[in-house]
Amino acid sequence: MITYEFLQQYWWFLISLLGGLLVFLLFVQGGNALIFLAGKTEEERQLLVNSTGRKWELTFTTLVTFGGAFFASFPLFYSTSFGGAYWVWIAILITFVFQAVSYEFQSKAGNILGKNAFRIFLMLNGLLAPWLIGAAVGTFFTGSAFVVNKDAVADIGAPVISRWVSDWGGLEAVANGFNLSFAHMVMFLAIVLGALYAINNIAHPTLSGKLRKSLLKSFILFLVALVLVLVQLLTMDGFAVNEAGVVSMEPYKYLNNFLEMPVVLVMFLLGAVLLVAGVVLTLLKPNFNKGIWLAGPGTVLAVIPLFLIAGYNGTSYYPSSADLQSSLTLANSCSSEFTLRTMAIVSLILPFVVAYIAYFWRKMNNRPLTNEELKETESY
Amino acid sequence: MVENALVDWSRAQFALTAGYHWIFVPLTLGLAVIMATMETLYVIKKDEFWKQTAKFWMKLFAINFAVGIATGIILEFEFGTNWSNYSWFVGDIFGAPLAIEGMLAFFMEATFFAVMFFGWEKVSKKTHLLATWMTGIGASISAIWILIANSWMQNPVGMEFNPDTVRHEMVDFWALVLNPVAIVKFFHSVFSGWMTGAIFVIGVSSWYLLKKRETRFALASIRVAASVGIIGTVVLMLSGDGSGVLVAKYQPMKMAAAEGLEKGGECAPFSIVPGVEIPGMLSILATHDINGCVPGIEDILNGYTDHNGISYPSADEKIAKGKLALEAFKEYRTWKDTDPAKAAEARKVLDENVDYFGYGYIDSPEELVPNVPLVYWSFRLMVGLGCFLLALMVFVLWAEWKGKLTSMRWLQWVALWSIPLVYLAGQAGWIVAEVGRQPWVIQGLLPTKAAVSSVSVGAVQTTFFLFVVIFTLFLAAEIRIMLKAIKEGPKI
Numbered sequence: 001m002i003t004y005e006f007l008q009q010y011w012w013f014l015i016s017l018l019g020g021l022l023v024f025l026l027f028v029q030g031g032n033a034l035i036f037l038a039g040k041t042e043e044e045r046q047l048l049v050n051s052t053g054r055k056w057e058l059t060f061t062t063l064v065t066f067g068g069a070f071f072a073s074f075p076l077f078y079s080t081s082f083g084g085a086y087w088v089w090i091a092i093l094i095t096f097v098f099q100a101v102s103y104e105f106q107s108k109a110g111n112i113l114g115k116n117a118f119r120i121f122l123m124l125n126g127l128l129a130p131w132l133i134g135a136a137v138g139t140f141f142t143g144s145a146f147v148v149n150k151d152a153v154a155d156i157g158a159p160v161i162s163r164w165v166s167d168w169g170g171l172e173a174v175a176n177g178f179n180l181s182f183a184h185m186v187m188f189l190a191i192v193l194g195a196l197y198a199i200n201n202i203a204h205p206t207l208s209g210k211l212r213k214s215l216l217k218s219f220i221l222f223l224v225a226l227v228l229v230l231v232q233l234l235t236m237d238g239f240a241v242n243e244a245g246v247v248s249m250e251p252y253k254y255l256n257n258f259l260e261m262p263v264v265l266v267m268f269l270l271g272a273v274l275l276v277a278g279v280v281l282t283l284l285k286p287n288f289n290k291g292i293w294l295a296g297p298g299t300v301l302a303v304i305p306l307f308l309i310a311g312y313n314g315t316s317y318y319p320s321s322a323d324l325q326s327s328l329t330l331a332n333s334c335s336s337e338f339t340l341r342t343m344a345i346v347s348l349i350l351p352f353v354v355a356y357i358a359y360f361w362r363k364m365n366n367r368p369l370t371n372e373e374l375k376e377t378e379s380y
Numbered sequence: 381m382v383e384n385a386l387v388d389w390s391r392a393q394f395a396l397t398a399g400y401h402w403i404f405v406p407l408t409l410g411l412a413v414i415m416a417t418m419e420t421l422y423v424i425k426k427d428e429f430w431k432q433t434a435k436f437w438m439k440l441f442a443i444n445f446a447v448g449i450a451t452g453i454i455l456e457f458e459f460g461t462n463w464s465n466y467s468w469f470v471g472d473i474f475g476a477p478l479a480i481e482g483m484l485a486f487f488m489e490a491t492f493f494a495v496m497f498f499g500w501e502k503v504s505k506k507t508h509l510l511a512t513w514m515t516g517i518g519a520s521i522s523a524i525w526i527l528i529a530n531s532w533m534q535n536p537v538g539m540e541f542n543p544d545t546v547r548h549e550m551v552d553f554w555a556l557v558l559n560p561v562a563i564v565k566f567f568h569s570v571f572s573g574w575m576t577g578a579i580f581v582i583g584v585s586s587w588y589l590l591k592k593r594e595t596r597f598a599l600a601s602i603r604v605a606a607s608v609g610i611i612g613t614v615v616l617m618l619s620g621d622g623s624g625v626l627v628a629k630y631q632p633m634k635m636a637a638a639e640g641l642e643k644g645g646e647c648a649p650f651s652i653v654p655g656v657e658i659p660g661m662l663s664i665l666a667t668h669d670i671n672g673c674v675p676g677i678e679d680i681l682n683g684y685t686d687h688n689g690i691s692y693p694s695a696d697e698k699i700a701k702g703k704l705a706l707e708a709f710k711e712y713r714t715w716k717d718t719d720p721a722k723a724a725e726a727r728k729v730l731d732e733n734v735d736y737f738g739y740g741y742i743d744s745p746e747e748l749v750p751n752v753p754l755v756y757w758s759f760r761l762m763v764g765l766g767c768f769l770l771a772l773m774v775f776v777l778w779a780e781w782k783g784k785l786t787s788m789r790w791l792q793w794v795a796l797w798s799i800p801l802v803y804l805a806g807q808a809g810w811i812v813a814e815v816g817r818q819p820w821v822i823q824g825l826l827p828t829k830a831a832v833s834s835v836s837v838g839a840v841q842t843t844f845f846l847f848v849v850i851f852t853l854f855l856a857a858e859i860r861i862m863l864k865a866i867k868e869g870p871k872i
Contacts, residue, residue, distance in 0.1 A: 054498055057449070057490035064453055065482030071460070072479035075471025075547075082457060083464025083833035090843055093457055094850070100450035101854055104443055109868075110860035112853070150546040153469070154710035156741055158382050160465045160834040161546070169839060335472045336542070336549040346480055353487050360491050360511075363503055377501050 007340035008330040009312065011073035014347060016307030018066045019137075020300035023186065025059040026133075027292070028052040030194020030218075032099070032126030033187075035119050038195070038210045043371055045119065046107070046379075051201045051369050052194070053103040053380045058357065060100065072343050076148070076333035077318050080162040084146045085136065085170025092132045099125035103380045126194070127187060134186030136170075138179030140310040141233060141254065143321035145172065148328075165322040178236070181228040188222035192279060193299065196292040199282060203368035212283065219279050234258075239319035239327055247316050247327045257309040264312070268305035274298025387829045389840040390462045395814070396844065397454050399807060400851040404448030404858075406806050409523065409570055410577015411441045412516025414608050418601075419512050423505055429872060433597055434512075436870035437581065442497055443861050447854045454847070462840065466821055466831035473539050473550045474529055481525035488518035523570050531562035533822050534813070535630040541734050543712050543727065548825065561626050567619035571612040572806055578609020579769055579795075579802040582776055584866055586795035589786055597870050599780055606777035613770040620766075621665070627816075628666035628674060631823060633748060634816035635666060636677045637755040644676035646687055653760065677752070681745045695745035702739030705730055709737075738825040747827075750818040758811040765805035772798055 031052035039045035071078040082089050098121040105111040106118035145166040153159045166172045173179045195215040199208055238253020250256070258265040278295030281288050311317035311330055318328035334340060373379075415437040422430035456478060460467050467474075495503060495511035503511070532538075538555030539548045550556065582605050585598035628635045636644065639651055639662055647670055650661030663672040673687040683694035693701070711726035742748065776795055779785040785792075817823060821831040 054494050057493060058487075060449065060453070061482065061486040061490040064456060064486055065479070067456060067460075068475070068479035068482040071467065071471055072475035075475050076468055078460045078471060078475070079464040079468035082460025083462075083467070083835065086461055086833070086835050086839055089457060089461055093454055094846070096453060097450040097850065100453070101446045101857070104446040105857055105861060108443070108861040108864070110857075110864035112857045112860060151710070151713050153546050154706055154713065156706065158834075159741065159830045160382065160832070161468050162464055163834045169835070335475065336545070338553075339472050339476055339550045342550070342553045343476055343479060346476075346483065349483060353483060357487060357491050360495055363507075364494060364499060366502070378498055 002341070002344075004337040004340070005331070007337060007344055008334045010344055011069075011334065011340055012311045012317070012330055013304075013308070014350075015066070015069055015073065016304045016311075017300075018062060018069055019307050020303035022059070022062045022066050022133075023189065023303045024193065024296045024299045025055070025062050026130050026186070026190040027193035027197040027296070028056045028059045029099075029126040029129050030190035030192065031198050032122040032194070033191050034194055034198065034211065034214055035123050035126075038198075038207065038214045040210070044204065044207045044210070046374060047202050047204055047207060047369060047371060048198060049103065049106065049119065049122065050374055050379050051198050054364060055197075056099065056103060060096065063096065073335055073340060074328070074330075074333045075335060076162070077328055080146055080148060080328065080333075081136075081144070081170075081318065083162055084164030085139075085144060085173070086164070087168070088132060088136055088170035088173060092129060092136070095125040095129045095132070098122075099129075107380055126190070130190040131183045131187040134183035135173050135179045137186070137306075138176065138182035139173050140307075140317055140319075141182075141236065141238070142173075142176050142178050143239065143319040143327070144170070145322040146320050146326060147323045148320070148326040178229070178232045181225055181232065185222060185225035185229050188218050188225055189299065191218040192222050193292065193295060196278060196282060196295050200289045200292045201365060201369055203370045208289075212286075215279065216283055219283075239316035239324075241314050241316050241327070241329045241331075243314075245329065245332060247319070247324045247329070249324075253315065254309050257313045257315060258305075260313055261308070264305045264308050267301050271298045271300070271302030271305070275302060382829055382832060383837060384829070385837045386835070386840060387832055389837055389844055390832050391828060393462060393840055393844045393847065394455075394458055396847055396851070397451060397458060398810065398814070400855070401448065401451040401455055402806055402810055403803060403855065404444050404451060405519075405523075406573035406576035406803075407444050407580055408441065408448050408519050409516070409573025410575065410608070410612070411437055411444070411580065412512075412519055412577075413574060414577050414581055414601075414605050415441060416509075416512045416516050417604050417608065419509050421604075423509050429596070429600070432870055432872045433600060436597070437601070438497065438512075439865055440584075440862055442493075443858055443865070445493065447858050450854065451851065460833075462833050462835070463821070463831050464833035466826065468547060469826055469831070470536075470539075470548050470822060472547055473532060473536075473556065476550065476553070477525040477529040477532075477556070481522050485518050485522035485525065489515055489522065492518060520570055523573075524566055527565045527569055528557060528559065528562045531559050531565045532556055533820075534565075534817060535559055535561040535626070536822050536825055541730075541737065543709055543730060544716070546713075561623075561630065564619050564622040564626055567615055568623055568809075571615040571619065572809065574612025575609050575616055575766070575769060575773075576802045576806060578605040578612065578773060579798050581605035582609070582773065583796045583799040586792040587866065588869070589792045590789065590796065594869050594872070595786065597872055599785065602776060602780055602785070606773045606780070609773045610770065610777065613766065613773065616766065617770070620763075624665050625668060631817055632675050633677065633680050633750065634755070634812075636675060636680060637750045637752045637816055638759040638812055639674075640752055640756040641674065641676040643678050644674045645679070646671050646673050648672075648674040648676075651756075677749055681748065695739075695742075695748050698736050698739040699742050699745070701733045701736035702742065704740075705733035705737045706740035708733065735824065738820065738822070738827055738830070741827045741830045742819070747819050750816055755812055755816045758808040758815070762805050762808040762812060765801050765808070769798060769802055769805065 035048050039048045102118040102121045146164050148162050195211045199211050234255040237249045237251050240250035241247045275295045275298035278291035282291035316327035316329045320326040415434045418434035492511040492514040496515050537559050538552035539550050542549045581601050585601045588594040588598040647660045648662040649657035649659045651657050660670045662674050666674045675684050681695045685691045708726045708729035715722040819827045821828045
């Protein structure tokens with residue numbers, strides 16, 4: 001029976017899935033973060049730019065679809081978070097906007113700012129975008145300073161439903177230790193994935209060796225951030241919501257969510273094992289270059305549960321630290337049953353979309369990228 | 381209290397983003413069809429010339445495409461950052477087309493663009509051709525969904541107000557998709573892209589003719605572009621006619637503003653420029669009937685009865701009904717959990733006046749009139765330039781067919797300098813559509829001033845100027861890179 005509640009859960013799962021895919025596809029950003037760190041010669045940098053440059057639009061599109069899906073299924077989140085955490089979202093957007101043009105412009109004559117400027121934009125996007133996205137997602141567990149009052153619509157002079165209480169427009173999120181740990185975790189994960197993808201996609205022994213060194217460093221930093229996140233997440237009080245929709249603080253809420261939803265816990269552990277296996281095999285075996293195909297799916301499997309424990313099992317996924325009862329839950333922030341049902345039907349097209357993306361991904365990646373290919377065919 | 385300055389700066393920021401976005405999108409839409417046609421000729425004729433011709437235009441396409449994407453993502457997220465109240469109040473309806481656009485169109489564009497640009501040696505000829513067409517089709521599908529969303533703002537259908545959730549909710553998805561305004565707007569916008577792409581290709585090709593280089597390439601490009609452009613502009617004009625009828629029906633104030641019509645009625649005249657009118661023409665254009673009633677600004681503000689005997693209330697009456705609806709909404713919210721009888725009474729009053737809900741936020745009838753001179757002159761610019769550009773394309777194609785184009789240098793100059801004109805026409809069209817519907821963000825339901833986010837004026841001013849700098853930098857870089865690429869020329 002497809003009930004309203006089922007549709008809310010279904011859509012939260014889709015948001016979680018898109019979130020997982022987005023974090024995996026942040027390998028594009030991670031690869032860009034390495035342009036100057038791993039790429040020491042022009043040839044190496046050009047290879048790195050062209051490697052992620054053939055996939056950046058998928059990351060971009062996933063981000064846009066993630067936003068669109070949130071808008072369609074949980075419009076009160078879209079309204080409250082984007083309108084309130086103004087500076088965080090604007091900063092994320094600006095880094096992506098610069099990225100969008102930088103691939104195309106960086107090596108073209110007449111680009112005004114010069115090649116290195118556009119590569120620096122790519123690197124800044126590579127570091128800042130995952131960091132900011134991580135900080136924003138961290139607030140799903142720690143809360144944000146907003147108030148929601150739907151009766152305000154009758155106030156002719158100021159009919160705004162959602163109001164941000166802090167003057168910092170969302171930037172206050174980075175003053176929270178958990179959010180900071182989360183931000184670093186996502187950033188280092190993106191670099192790990194970027195290194196793994198480039199090792200798989202580029203045929204260049206010298207660059208490959210440098211990428212493996214970067215992989216080791218970023219993986220250690222990722223593990224430190226991951227441990228910090230997990231220790232805090234599993235010991236913190238969480239935002240519980242009862243059947244009447246009343247939100248209250250519950251000790252060990254997120255640990256309880258894992259334990260009360262064992263499938264989600266198993267998914268997280270499986271994802272973590274795959275992710276670690278992908279990295280460790282790459283580090284231990286000099287000829288092994290398929291780590292991304294373990295770590296990538298592992299990332300998706302590990303990220304989905306983080307979203308699920310934020311929204312499932314009677315949890316407020318976007319809590320308010322200013323007014324507990326303004327916190328957003330799946331039930332109080334979702335679209336109408338008709339819209340969720342209609343959009344659920346539309347979402348059935350997603351497997352078809354994934355299938356054609358996978359087909360053409362294989363076609364385009366069947367041979368690793370070489371310096372010769374860049375000289376002989378179209379390239380950035 | 382929502383400050384007027386906040387509303388104005390938020391509008392300015394959205395207009396800036398949308399205006400810049402519409403510099404890049406129409407060229408994407410038009411160039412996609414032109415280069416796909418060229419590649420089709422390559423596959424059919426097996427002539428390397430057509431491959432290189434297509435590849436040259438693809439190079440320019442790619443430069444333009446990137447900036448279109450950059451401005452597009454800001455537009456989507458601005459609905460949340462700057463128009464958060466709007467996002468909740470109608471997000472139940474408006475969010476759906478945006479999500480579908482992402483799932484259906486953006487992934488298609490992203491996947492096939494990479495195949496089209498980098499896949500010449502990686503996939504077969506036919507698969508590559510498919511990728512080129514799919515990139516263009518993806519762009520058009522994207523246009524369908526965002527225009528469905530925009531058209532719903534011009535003519536809201538398929539929803540009802542729910543005072544419990546305090547928002548409009550979708551009740552009929554197909555009414556949204558098959559909204560007549562959306563259908564006409566799709567053809568009008570997408571085919572204006574065909575015209576833009578065609579004029580761009582003709583203009584650049586004319587530069588080669590002026591420089592007496594790449595002659596075969598230039599003439600072949602002109603033939604394809606002019607053919608695509610003429611087809612596109614004919615559809616553009618037919619859909620423009622349909623758009624006029626729908627605007628007159630659903631947004632009479634926009635029509636009155638576009639005509640500068642203070643007092644209307646039956647057999648209304650069409651103003652070519654102030655003081656020069658064609659009697660009865662506006663009635664024909666707006667209603668397809670010379671005796672059709674087209675109300676003027678004063679008629680709409682004072683109330684009027686049309687040629688079918690239907691009476692429309694005055695602005696004051698609408699505002700009064702709107703205030704009644706808002707008050708009833710407030711009452712309903714107060715009593716819904718404690719006094720069902722009082723809540724039911726309030727609900728009845730709300731339901732009776734809900735069509736005028738948005739008028740409750742309006743302070744005076746004058747607020748209901750958009751910027752008439754801006755809309756009036758933008759409309760003339762759009763139509764005038766559209767007619768001129770169609771004539772230009774027909775003439776250029778005729779001259780090429782007769783073998784005279786290479787010797788007609790004046791025509792080559794005109795074609796070259798028509799490139800900025802086609803952009804001017806496109807921008808003017810959107811000014812008519814968007815300024816003309818003010819003060820409404822959703823016609824009759826939600827005024828712009830009730831749709832903004834609760835952010836500081838300073839924050840919006842800062843991001844406005846930030847975007848001015850970024851977009852202008854991108855545009856300057858794009859133009860410069862394109863000029864260099866054009867100067868370098870195709871590899872034929």
